[in-house]
Amino acid sequence: MPDHRLTPTHWNPRGEAEGVGPRGLPVRVWGGIPGEDGSIKILHVGESSTAAKWRGASEPSAWRREPACDKWSLCGGCPLMHVTAGGQEQARRDIVARAFAAESLPVEIGAFHASPGGESNYRHVVKLGIEFSDAGRLRVGAWGRGDRHIVPIPHCNVAAPVLRKTIASLAHWVLTLEIWPWNPDTGQGTLRAIVLRASKTTGEVLVTLVAGKHTKALSELAEHLHDDVAELAGVWFHLNEEPGNAIFTRDGEGVIGVSPLSGRDHIEERLNGVLYRIGPGDFFQTNPGLAEVLFRRVVERLAPGPDDAVVDLYSGVGGIALQVGSKAGFVVGVEEVEGAVNRAKEASRLNKSNAEFQLGRVADVLPELGKRLARTRPLVTVNPARRGLEPGVVEAIAALSPSRLLYVSCNPRALARDLAHFQTLGFRMDGPVELFDMFPHTPHVEVLAALQGPAGESGGGRPPRRKVIRG
Ligand SMILES: C[S@@+](CC[C@H](N)C(=O)[O-])C[C@H]1O[C@@H](n2cnc3c(N)ncnc32)[C@H](O)[C@@H]1O
Incomplete structure (x- = not known):
């Protein structure tokens, strides 16, 4: 097929530069950059979009650079490797802004935390x-x-x-x-x-x-x-x-x-001095250097005190719960993978932390947990998988009457959807969202959002006593 010309207008969530083709349908350009007028080669014309690849531009974008990998186009794991670090930051900010705009949700996008070790060697x-x-x-x-x-x-x-x-x-x-x-x-x-x-x-x-x-x-x-x-x-x-x-x-x-x-x-x-145990099949953050920065910000914005109860949902091997540790009067993590829960408990013992962990699906565990937390207004953190919160979980979290909710997400679209849902239940955004460059060269980004729970009774209760005392 002959080359065509296109000026892509934005990044799509797959890290392709996207524009509008002659039929009014999206054209997804591998290797393109929004705003750069270039020639493209059409690879496949589909019913809902056209796949193409970038061929060249008479005036290359200031963000364009040579990808530092000879497998870049074949592998596809680093779709933004042809973009400078500044351009990659802008791409991720744009992707997050579009996700919130799609939900008509006003958002302030604040700090962008770079990967501390740079853009190479970060994947663990x-x-x-x-x-x-x-x-x-x-x-x-x-x-x-x-x-x-x-x-x-x-x-x-x-x-x-x-x-x-x-x-x-x-x-x-x-x-x-x-x-x-x-x-x-x-x-x-x-x-x-x-x-x-x-x-x-x-x-x-x-x-x-x-x-x-x-x-x-x-x-x-x-x-x-x-x-x-x-x-x-x-x-x-x-x-x-x-x-x-x-x-x-x-x-x-x-x-x-x-x-x-x-x-x-x-x-x-070991992240921020906290020891973790990671086993086969366990989730753990891809870029541990950046995870330290993320976890520090989570704890700073959560600001737990000795009278607080903290509920960490989707807790994996204890990622956030163990960072909160003894800063709160009571900490419980909820996770569905049994091996991860066992390792989180063991790490809690080794860290001399007061965090306890409960095995089960969040939607199943929350109602019972709610009874233990009655008369408190807990601080809640969530860090779900890419699909975001399952049906019923937003309502179940709201039923805990949290005073503050921190949401860590690797999928801005699911995050925006869930935050919009929380807002219908009276939650309000609490400050800007922060971006964490967990996956350099990709369109993916970790986002931290904070919400205030609906105003209500202060609770006045003490955090529950720990039920599980490990030997
Ligand atoms: C993105 S990871 C977050 C882990 C942890 N916060 C960390 O930083 O290491 C999501 C975790 O949620 C768990 N998970 C997924 N669906 C779940 C569910 N319905 N109930 C409980 N845990 C779930 C996964 O096994 C995984 O460990």
């Missing part, structure tokens, strides 16, 4: 897939842009160096041991994904091999990895025979089942 979690290429070569790498074909990323410069080393060893041994990709249709092959997590504090690495069956070759792979990577703390196995793209599956009780291939079941991380 990497997920890899495995497949045969069209030419029959085995590939271990990232799921590529568009077609999701696997792209080897041995030099991925956003990954922590120790993860690059581990990825190189993994790719070598998967090939040498002839560990073939799992085919869910035929039940042949073995391996379907690999999840690597590194600690910024200790440099240790935890690897989870996700496979459709358990074979001896996986144990051999684990042994070779230990020989190559001194920092390797453990290698774990997770069985996933389900169709679809989800990496982890859960049993009927919601447990992510793992079994050891070698080593320990967790690594340790």
